[in-house]
Amino acid sequence: QVQLVESGGGLVQTGGSLRLSCAASGRTFSTYTMGWFRQAPGKEREFVATISRFGDTTYYADSVKGRFTISRDNAKNTMYMQMNSLKPEDTAVYYCAGRFGPVPATWTSRYEYAYWGQGTQVTVSS
Secondary structure (H helix, E strand, O other): OOOEEEEOOEEEEOOOOEEEEEEEOOOOHHHEEEEEEEEOOOOOOEEEEEEOOOOOOEEEOOOOOOOEEEEEEHHHOEEEEEEOOOOHHHOEEEEEEEEEEOOOOOOOOHHHOOEEOOOEEEEEEO
16 A cells, blocks of 8 residues: 655745645555546546656646646655646645556546545635
8 A cells, every 4th residue: 555645735826836746655656656636626526647657658637738747756755746837727635646557548537546645735826
């Protein structure tokens, strides 16, 4: 199993940037596909980005493509997401998620990820 802890959220103005981190426990971080999801008030939790076990494959939601970059450092057991050109509609709680094994065919589905962090709030003011 793996335990996940997010950090890096906060309040930022439109057009600003934030970098989220997800620290994982355990010595087998490189065996987990990792992802970011987000949930705005009154909305379903939605896929943001995913990264393969060794970081060679990434996928993004259309809404963040070109603005967000997911990455990982397996030596540090940490995943990151650089968020640039933030918009008010990016406001949400951001969750780190993990799944043992390769990127699933349905990588946008929250049900493919068994491990979750507690979330970090990102608020973008207009």
